Amino acid sequence: MRYLADCVVTMGAECRLHRPGVLDVIGDRIAWAGAASEAPGGTIVEERHVGGLLMPGLVNVHGHSPMTLFRGAGDGLPLQRWLRDVIWPREGRLSPDDVWWGMQLGCAELLRAGVTTTCELYFHPRAVADAALAAGIRCVLTPGILDLPDAGSGAGWQRFLEEAALVHADLDGREGRMTVGLGPHAAYTLPREGLVEVATLAAQLDALVHMHVAETRDEDELVRARHGCGAAEALARAGLLDGRLLAAHSVWLDDTALDLFARHDVAVAHCPQSNAKLGSGVARVPRMLERQMRVGIGTDGPASNDNLDLWEELRLAPLIARAVACDASALGTMDALTLGTRGGAAALGLDCGSLEPGRLADFVRVELDDAAFVPADDDADMLTLLVWAASSRLVTDVWVAGRRLVAGGVCRSVDEARAREEVTRRARRLSAG
Ligand SMILES: [Zn+2]
CATH class of the missing domain: 3.20.20.140 (Metal-dependent hydrolases)
Structure with missing residues (x-):
């Protein structure tokens, strides 16, 4: 699968930003990431124009999410x-x-x-x-x-x-x-x-x-x-x-x-x-x-x-x-x-966190069509705004191991309405003792 985006931030050893960029995924791994003009030809079977900005998914290193x-x-x-x-x-x-x-x-x-x-x-x-x-x-x-x-x-x-x-x-x-x-x-x-x-x-x-x-x-x-x-x-x-x-x-x-x-x-x-x-x-x-x-x-x-x-x-x-x-x-x-x-x-000690060949295909799409990214004339502006002006509300799509779990802001792998209901009911019991 080839993803074509307006911008790809690789977060590799040298953090490279490519506008426009391409991300190639084979199975659960990244095969290639870089500038659209330099993308290799050959084995790609399907292309998807996703626009926006693709970057590695965030890694939460300490949680007690339940x-x-x-x-x-x-x-x-x-x-x-x-x-x-x-x-x-x-x-x-x-x-x-x-x-x-x-x-x-x-x-x-x-x-x-x-x-x-x-x-x-x-x-x-x-x-x-x-x-x-x-x-x-x-x-x-x-x-x-x-x-x-x-x-x-x-x-x-x-x-x-x-x-x-x-x-x-x-x-x-x-x-x-x-x-x-x-x-x-x-x-x-x-x-x-x-x-x-x-x-x-x-x-x-x-x-x-x-x-x-x-x-x-x-x-x-x-x-x-x-x-x-x-x-x-x-x-x-x-x-x-x-x-x-x-x-x-x-x-x-x-x-x-x-x-x-x-x-x-x-x-x-x-x-x-x-x-x-x-x-x-x-x-x-x-x-x-x-x-x-x-x-x-x-x-x-x-x-x-x-x-x-x-x-x-x-x-x-x-x-x-x-x-x-x-x-x-x-x-x-x-x-x-x-x-x-x-x-x-x-x-x-995991093989994710950057968009480089061989790494796990865990990545997210950030919407660029937003005031948070105006103006972003050069690459440095783009990265600055990504940290200081953007937020999670601009995350539209999320892939883990190459599989899209969030699409258009909706989590497809969890029944959220049911989960909210269950947690509400159980929380009441747990706090009552
Ligand atoms: Zn803790």
């Missing part, structure tokens, strides 16, 4: 009280069906916002996986592992770890769109032996470990009470830095901790909106990029954001970095686009 069930709950509370008083009691009452419907609604919202990959840390991982597979989105599933308060006996970390190993055996690689890792919640919700066992299993499986790290200033006290040291050190001692680690938030890391993470090639999921809403602070992304760390952006759960629109994070990341540094060059426009696409893919 939390659409708790959207807006506990507004105004700091993280620890929000978890203890509002979220964990509700999560203790979740059924797999609740999670399936929460994830279905989450997938529709993500896809319509142009997000083609989402990294999920949650309970009932089989329900999360089933819902993601049904919606067609690419998913890195990291089953939650923690001592969950209020869930009664049998809800200790050991059971969650065993379940995660079984889920990995059953679902890793499913339909070419599912990758299974491990999701130990945080150093403050697991004992030392829990972290060690996660590291051991991850090494056996060569699996990604995805966890919350140094999200708030206050949690340092909890981590020290449990481990006798700060979070970065606790993870190092448990062996977690020797494998593939994705550290969500990483707000309260000093230079020593960042150096340690950089030496071990730890990836970071930056969640500016969640961190701002919960009053957690601002991650030092420019310092991470200076150290050549792999950084992507995440929505976090819709109960702490309160939506799954990654375009907002893409703009908020440089906005906050510049505001904090009093420096308009603290985080560049291309840095923002990279965080949302290629950087996120690198953080997850």
Whole structure:
């Protein structure tokens, strides 16, 4: 299939912008991307004129999307009280069906916002996986592992770890769109032996470990009470830095901790909106990029954001970095686009995030016939406006693995009206207790 667009942004190693551009897709992979005038002849069987701008789909590197069930709950509370008083009691009452419907609604919202990959840390991982597979989105599933308060006996970390190993055996690689890792919640919700066992299993499986790290200033006290040291050190001692680690938030890391993470090639999921809403602070992304760390952006759960629109994070990341540094060059426009696409893919170790031959055919179409793109005379203007003036409302079509899941702004793979109804009804039950 050959797609002809008014503009193609490849986000390759050198971000090339082609006006007009061509994208060739064979099966679930990109065969060629570039200027229309240079497009190769030969094997293309079908041409589709899509107009607009084609770019890689956005990569959400930290989410708990089934939390659409708790959207807006506990507004105004700091993280620890929000978890203890509002979220964990509700999560203790979740059924797999609740999670399936929460994830279905989450997938529709993500896809319509142009997000083609989402990294999920949650309970009932089989329900999360089933819902993601049904919606067609690419998913890195990291089953939650923690001592969950209020869930009664049998809800200790050991059971969650065993379940995660079984889920990995059953679902890793499913339909070419599912990758299974491990999701130990945080150093403050697991004992030392829990972290060690996660590291051991991850090494056996060569699996990604995805966890919350140094999200708030206050949690340092909890981590020290449990481990006798700060979070970065606790993870190092448990062996977690020797494998593939994705550290969500990483707000309260000093230079020593960042150096340690950089030496071990730890990836970071930056969640500016969640961190701002919960009053957690601002991650030092420019310092991470200076150290050549792999950084992507995440929505976090819709109960702490309160939506799954990654375009907002893409703009908020440089906005906050510049505001904090009093420096308009603290985080560049291309840095923002990279965080949302290629950087996120690198953080997850996936073959998506850019439109280059051999990469996964996950891409989106952005409408250019809009005031947001006026005037855009040269290529630099176009990229600037894409970050600073456009938004997810201009995403019209979304493809994952070459399959069109959103057409004309409508998600075709999810019955959204039914999902909204189910989530409304279930959310009422979960909050009533
Ligand atoms: Zn989170």
